[in-house]
Amino acid sequence: xxxxxxxxxxxxxxxxxxxxxxxxxxxxxxxxxxxxxxxxxxxxxxxxxxxxxxxxxxxxxxxxxxxxxxxxxxxxxxxxxxxxxxxxxxxxxxxxxxxxxxxxxxxxxxxxxxxxxxxxxxxxxxxxxxxxxxxxxxxxxxxxxxxxxxxxxxxxxxxxxxxxxxxxxxxxxxxxxxxxxxxxxxxxxxxxxxxxxxxxxxxxxxxxxxxxxxxxxxxxxxxxxxxxxxxxxxxxxxxxxxxxxxxxxxxxxxxxxxxxxxxxxxxxxxxxxxxxxxxxxxxxxxxxxx
Amino acid sequence: xxxxxxxxxxxxxxxxxxxxxxxxxxxxxxxxxxxxxxxxxxxxxxxxxxxxxxxxxxxxxxxxxxxxxxxxxxxxxxxxxxxxxxxxxxxxxxxxxxxxxxxxxxxxxxxxxxxxxxxxxxxxxxxxxxxxxxxxxxxxxxxxxxxxxxxxxxxxxxxxxxxxxxxxxxxxxxxxxxxxxxxxxxxxxxxxxxxxxxxxxxxxxxxxxxxxxxxxxxxxxxxxxxxxxxxxxxxxxxxxxxxxxxxxxxxxxxxxxxxxxxxxxxxxxxxxxxxxxxxxxxxxxxxxxx
Amino acid sequence: xxxxxxxxxxxxxxxxxxxxxxxxxxxxxxxxxxxxxxxxxxxxxxxxxxxxxxxxxxxxxxxxxxxxxxxxxxxxxxxxxxxxxxxxxxxxxxxxxxxxxxxxxxxxxxxxxxxxxxxxxxxxxxxxxxxxxxxxxxxxxxxxxxxxxxxxxxxxxxxxxxxxxxxxxxxxxxxxxxxxxxxxxxxxxxxxxxxxxxxxxxxxxxxxxxxxxxxxxxxxxxxxxxxxxxxxxxxxxxxxxxxxxxxxxxxxxxxxxxxxxxxxxxxxxxxxxxxxxxxxxxxxxxxxxx
Numbered sequence: 001x002x003x004x005x006x007x008x009x010x011x012x013x014x015x016x017x018x019x020x021x022x023x024x025x026x027x028x029x030x031x032x033x034x035x036x037x038x039x040x041x042x043x044x045x046x047x048x049x050x051x052x053x054x055x056x057x058x059x060x061x062x063x064x065x066x067x068x069x070x071x072x073x074x075x076x077x078x079x080x081x082x083x084x085x086x087x088x089x090x091x092x093x094x095x096x097x098x099x100x101x102x103x104x105x106x107x108x109x110x111x112x113x114x115x116x117x118x119x120x121x122x123x124x125x126x127x128x129x130x131x132x133x134x135x136x137x138x139x140x141x142x143x144x145x146x147x148x149x150x151x152x153x154x155x156x157x158x159x160x161x162x163x164x165x166x167x168x169x170x171x172x173x174x175x176x177x178x179x180x181x182x183x184x185x186x187x188x189x190x191x192x193x194x195x196x197x198x199x200x201x202x203x204x205x206x207x208x209x210x211x212x213x214x215x216x217x218x219x220x221x222x223x224x225x226x227x228x229x230x231x232x233x234x235x236x237x238x239x240x241x242x243x244x245x246x247x248x249x250x251x252x253x254x255x256x257x258x259x260x261x262x263x264x265x266x267x268x269x270x271x272x273x274x275x276x277x278x279x280x281x282x283x284x285x286x287x288x289x290x
Numbered sequence: 291x292x293x294x295x296x297x298x299x300x301x302x303x304x305x306x307x308x309x310x311x312x313x314x315x316x317x318x319x320x321x322x323x324x325x326x327x328x329x330x331x332x333x334x335x336x337x338x339x340x341x342x343x344x345x346x347x348x349x350x351x352x353x354x355x356x357x358x359x360x361x362x363x364x365x366x367x368x369x370x371x372x373x374x375x376x377x378x379x380x381x382x383x384x385x386x387x388x389x390x391x392x393x394x395x396x397x398x399x400x401x402x403x404x405x406x407x408x409x410x411x412x413x414x415x416x417x418x419x420x421x422x423x424x425x426x427x428x429x430x431x432x433x434x435x436x437x438x439x440x441x442x443x444x445x446x447x448x449x450x451x452x453x454x455x456x457x458x459x460x461x462x463x464x465x466x467x468x469x470x471x472x473x474x475x476x477x478x479x480x481x482x483x484x485x486x487x488x489x490x491x492x493x494x495x496x497x498x499x500x501x502x503x504x505x506x507x508x509x510x511x512x513x514x515x516x517x518x519x520x521x522x523x524x525x526x527x528x529x530x531x532x533x534x535x536x537x538x539x540x541x542x543x544x545x546x547x548x549x550x551x552x553x554x555x556x557x558x559x560x561x562x563x564x565x566x567x568x569x570x571x572x573x574x575x576x577x578x579x580x
Numbered sequence: 581x582x583x584x585x586x587x588x589x590x591x592x593x594x595x596x597x598x599x600x601x602x603x604x605x606x607x608x609x610x611x612x613x614x615x616x617x618x619x620x621x622x623x624x625x626x627x628x629x630x631x632x633x634x635x636x637x638x639x640x641x642x643x644x645x646x647x648x649x650x651x652x653x654x655x656x657x658x659x660x661x662x663x664x665x666x667x668x669x670x671x672x673x674x675x676x677x678x679x680x681x682x683x684x685x686x687x688x689x690x691x692x693x694x695x696x697x698x699x700x701x702x703x704x705x706x707x708x709x710x711x712x713x714x715x716x717x718x719x720x721x722x723x724x725x726x727x728x729x730x731x732x733x734x735x736x737x738x739x740x741x742x743x744x745x746x747x748x749x750x751x752x753x754x755x756x757x758x759x760x761x762x763x764x765x766x767x768x769x770x771x772x773x774x775x776x777x778x779x780x781x782x783x784x785x786x787x788x789x790x791x792x793x794x795x796x797x798x799x800x801x802x803x804x805x806x807x808x809x810x811x812x813x814x815x816x817x818x819x820x821x822x823x824x825x826x827x828x829x830x831x832x833x834x835x836x837x838x839x840x841x842x843x844x845x846x847x848x849x850x851x852x853x854x855x856x857x858x859x860x861x862x863x864x865x866x867x868x869x870x
Contacts, residue, residue, distance in 0.1 A: 027633040032625060038500035039329065039619065042353035042372045045322060049376050052349055053317040059632055063622035069501060070558050082622045085739070086629050098558050101533025154533035156548030159375070210618035211649060243681025243734035258736030268650050268678055328790035329619065332643035332662045335612060339666050342639055343607040359791060360848050388848055391823025444823035446838030449665070 029089035030059040031166045032082070034075045035158065036067040036096045043156070047095070047163040054167035061086075072096040072123035073188045074279075077206040077215070079116065080126040081259035088113035093166040094123055095158035106139040106161060107185050108169070108176045115169050115176060117162045122188025126217070130192045139165075140180035147174060189280055193218040201226070201285035203262070205233070205277045212270025216283045218262035228288035229254075231262065234277060238264060319379035320349040321456045322372070324365045325448065326357040326386045333446070337385075337453040344457035351376075362386040362413035363478045364569075367496040367505070369406065370416045371549035378403035383456040384413055385448035396429040396451060397475050398459070398466045405459050405466060407452045412478025416507070420482045429455075430470035437464060479570055483508040491516070491575040493552070495523070495567045502560025506573045508552035518578035519544075521552065524567060528554060609669035610639040611746045612662070614655045615738065616647040616676045623736070627675070627743040634747035641666075652676040652703035653768045654859075657786040657795070659696065660706040661839035668693035673746040674703055675738035686719040686741060687765050688749070688756045695749050695756065697742045702768025706797070710772045719745075720760035727754060769860055773798040781806070781865040783842070785813070785857045792850025796863045798842035808868035809834075811842065814857060818844060 031051060037043040044065050051060060063082055067075045075096045083092055097104075097119045109116040109124045111131035118124050120138070128134045144150060144161060147168055152160045168174045193203030193216075203218035214233075223229055223240075231238040231254035238254040247253040247267040252274055257263045262283070264271040321341060327333040334355050341350060353372055357365045365386045373382055387394075387409045399406040399414045401421035408414050410428070418424040434440060434451060437458055442450045458464045483493030483506075493508035504523075513519055513530075521528040521544035528544040537543040537557040542564055547553045552573070554561045611631060617623040624645050631640060643662055647655045655676045663672055677684075677699045689696040689704050691711035698704050700718070708714040724730060724741060727748055732740045748754045773783030773796075783798035794813075803809055803820075811818040811834040818834040827833040827847040832854055837843045842863070844851040 028636050030629065030632065032629075034622070039352075040354055040356040040500045041497075042324070042368045045351045045353040046372055046375045048351050049320065049322075052320065052351075053377060056318050056349070059636070061625045061628050061632075062619075063625040064620055066620040078622045082626055085626045087633060099535060102535030153548040155545070159548060210620045245679060245682030255735070258733040258739060329642075330644055330646040330790045332614070332658045335641045335643040336662055336665045338641050339610065339612075342610065342641075343667060346608050346639070389825060392825030443838040445835070449838060 027087035032092045034063040034094040035065045036069045037065045047159045051163045051167045070098040072121045076123040091115045091166040091170045094118040101154040108137045110135045110176045122186045125188035136185045138180045138183040143179045193222045203283045205281040208272035212272040214264040214271045216262045220256045220260040230288040232284040317377035322351045322382045324353040324384040325355045326359045327355045337449045341453045341457045360388040362411045366413040381405045381456045381460045384408040391444040398427045400425045400466045412476045415478035426475045428470045428473035433469045483512045493573045495571040498562035502562040504554040504561045506552045510546045510550040520578040522574040607667035612641045612672045614643040614674040615645045616649045617645045627739045631743045631747045650678040652701045656703040671695045671746045671750045674698040681734040688717045690715045690756045702766045705768035716765045718760045718763035723759045773802045783863045785861040788852035792852040794844040794851045796842045800836045800840040810868040812864040
C-alpha cells in the first residue's frame with residue numbers, strides 16, 4: 001500500500017534538534033481475498049496480478065478461496081469473524097458471485113474503519129447488520145470508468161473490477177463515497193444473535209470449519225448476561241467450557257473460539273460430523289438454573 | 291524484481307523547476323508458478339525459497355499447484371489462458387515433470403514479451419503454436435553452471451534449476467539466448483482451433499475447471515466470422531450466450547469466458563459432470579443457418 | 581525482515597575512493613509456516629496478518645497447512661526435510677496443536693542457525709535429535725508479556741503467540757535465550773535412522789506425500805557405508821536407483837530424494853497405495869551381498 005508503505009520506508013528524518021527520530025510504527029493496511037475460486041485453477045493468481053499492477057507494494061493475504069460455490073453468506077461469515085484481526089484501513093475483497101454478468105450490483109461497504117467489496121448478494125449482510133457505522137455504496141460504472149475500470153468481461157468481475165478497485169482503495173487514491181450512491185444492501189439469512197422475549201439468546205449455525213467445529217453467529221459479548229449458560233442445538237444440550245482440552249474425550253462442548261464466537265466442538269474429533277446441523281439452524285442459550 | 295522495484299521505490303525527484311514529479315508507474319514483472327506439487331507437501335515453499343534467495347523483491351504469484359500429476363498439457367493450457375493477464379517481462383515457471391532425472395531437456399520459451407520455463411514434454415506446445423514470435427531455447431548445463439545452477443538433485447529440477455533460473459530472468463541478469471541453443475519443442479496434443487475445409491471451426495476440450503466449466507482451445511477471435519454460431523460437442527448442440535445468468539436454469543450453454551476462450555457451462559451447476567467430455571475431445575462451431 | 585531488508589535496500593554507498601560499491605548480497609531470512617489449519621478457513625490468513633503487523637517486510641512462505649489434524653510429527657518431519665533449503669536466520673513456525681489451551685508449553689528451538697517455534701508435543705523431536713547444537717527454550721509468559729504478547733485466546737496460540745513471536749525473532753528484536761529457561765523437549769516417535777548391532781540400518785516410514793511416495797527417516801549419508809544397499813519394508817525388497825525414470829514401469833524402487841532422504845516410489849504411480857505402510861513402520865537397509 002503505497003501511502004502507508006511510503007511512510008514506513010521513508011528514511012528517518014531529523015527534527016530541528018538534529019536527533020534522528022523514527023517514524024511511528026503503524027501497521028500497514030492489507031488487502032484480503034476471499035472467494036469460491038478454489039485453488040485448482042489460476043483465477044486467484046490472475047486476480048492478484050491485476051491488484052499488484054495497481055498497488056505493487058501491498059500485502060495480499062488469502063483468507064480462503066474454498067468457499068462452497070455460490071454460498072456467499074459463508075464468505076460473509078468468515079469475513080465477519082476475521083476482519084477485526086486486520087489493521088484499520090484494510091480492504092477485504094470477497095468474490096462469491098453467481099450473479100456475475102447479470103443485474104446484481106457491486107457494493108463497497110465502509111464499516112469499523114475497514115472497506116469491503118463484494119457483490120450485493122447477501123455476502124456483506126452480517127457485517128452491515130452488526131456495525132452501527134456501516135455505510136454501503138453501490139458501484140457506479142461512471143466512477144469506475146474514471147479509474148480506468150470497466151466490466152470488461154461478462155464473467156470475472158473479481159479480476160476486472162473488485163480486485164483492482166481494492167488496490168485503489170487500499171492505496172488511498174479513491175474514497176468510497178466517490179464510487180456511487182449510498183444504498184441499502186441485501187442482508188441475507190444469517191444475522192447476529194438476538195434475545196427473545198423469554199430471555200433466551202438465539203443465534204444460528206453459520207459454518208462448519210475444517211476441524212469439524214460448528215461455528216455460530218453468537219458472540220462472546222452476547223453470552224455475558226448469562227451466569228450459567230446452557231447451549232442448545234437440535235434437541236441436544238452442551239456445557240460451555242474454556243478450551244478444547246477441557247472437554248472429556250468424545251464429549252461435544254460449547255466454547256468461545258478465537259474469533260470471539262460460540263462454537264460447538266469435539267476434542268480431537270468432529271462436532272460437524274456428530275451433529276450434522278443444517279446451516280442456519282437455530283442455536284439457543286438459556287440460563288441453566290432458569 | 292530488483293530493477294523494476296528499484297524504480298518504483300526511488301524517491302520522488304525534483305526537476306529543475308523544483309516541482310516534485312512522480313516516477314512513471316510501470317507494472318513490475320512477476321514470477322508465476324504452476325505445478326502438480328499439490329499443497330499437502332512443502333515442495334512449493336521450498337521452490338519459493340530458492341527463488342527469493344536470488345530475487346528477494348520479486349512478486350511470486352501461484353497460478354495453481356493442483357495440476358493432475360503427470361498432465362503437463364493441462365498446465366500449458368492454463369498458462370496459455372493466463373499469461374496475457376501478467377505484465378510484459380513476467381516469467382512463468384511451470385513444473386509438471388514426470389521425466390525429471392531422465393533424458394528430457396528443459397526449455398526456455400520467449401513469446402509475446404513473456405518468458406516461460408518448463409520441461410520439454412508438450413507443456414509449452416499450445417503457447418508455441420499460437421505465438422508467431424515464439425523462440426525456444428534448450429537449457430545448456432554449461433550456461434546454467436555460469437549462473438551457479440546445476441541439476442544437483444535427480445528428482446527436483448523445479449527447485450534446483452527452473453525456479454532459480456526464473457529469478458535470474460525476471461531480474462534481467464540473463465537473456466534466454468545465452469542459456470542454450472534454439473530448438474524445436476515438443477508440441478503435445480492440444481492445439482489452437484482451426485477452420486476445416488467445410489468452414490466449420492474445430493477445437494478441443496482442454497480442461498475442466500473447479501466450477502465444472504468445460505474449457506476449450508477455441509478463442510474469441512476464432513468465433514468472429516460466425517454470424518450465428520452453434521457449438522457442438524459429443525452429439526449435443528449448445529447456444530452461445532453472453533454470460534452465465536443468460537442461461538436458463540439447468541441449461542448447458544456456450545460462452546466466451548474471461549480468458550477469451552469458448553467454454554461450456556451450466557448455470558450454478560457443472561457442465562463437466564453433465565457432459566463428461568474426455569480431454570482432447572473435438573468441439574465444433576458451425577453457422578446455425580448453414 | 582527489517583534488519584536484513586534494510587541492509588538490502590540501503591542505497592549503494594561510496595567508499596573513500598568514491599567508487600560505488602554494492603552491498604554484499606545476503607539471502608534474507610524468511611518465516612515459514614506449517615500447520616494443520618487447512619485452506620478452507622481463514623485461520624492461516626489471520627495468523628499472517630498478525631505476523632505482518634510486526635514484520636511488514638518479511639517474506640512469509642507456506643510450507644503446508646494440510647498436515648493431518650493432530651499429527652504434529654508429520655509437520656516435524658517435513659520441517660526436518662525442508663529447513664536446510666532456507667537461509668540461516670530463518671524462523672519456522674509450526675502450529676499443530678491439539679493441546680492448545682491445556683498444560684502443554686511452547687518451545688523455541690535453536691538449531692543449525694535456524695529458529696523453530698512449536699508446541700511441545702513431539703513436533704520438533706526429529707530436528708532436536710539430529711542437530712548436535714539444538715537448544716530448546718520453554719516460553720515464559722513473562723518474557724512474552726514484555727513483547728506485548730499473551731495467550732489471549734484459549735484456542736489459537738498460533739495467532740496470538742507463535743506467529744508474532746516468529747516476527748520478533750526474524751526481525752532480530754529478541755533472542756531465544758531471553759524467552760525462557762532451557763528445557764528438554766518431547767522427542768516423539770520418529771527418530772533418525774540407526775545402525776543395529778548386526779550392521780543393518782534401521783529407519784522409519786515418516787510421511788506419504790502427494791505423489792504417493794513413501795518418505796523415510798533414512799538420510800543419504802546413512803547409506804554411504806553400503807556398497808550394494810538393499811531396502812526392505814514389510815517383507816518386500818527394493819533396489820536403489822538414481823531417479824524415477826530409472827524404474828521399470830510399475831516397479832517400486834528406492835531412491836534418495838531431493839531432501840536427501842530415502843524414499844520408495846513407483847514411476848508415475850503411487851508407492852503409498854501399493855505398500856500401504858503404517859507411519860512409523862520399520863524400513864531396513866542391508867548389504868545385498870551380506
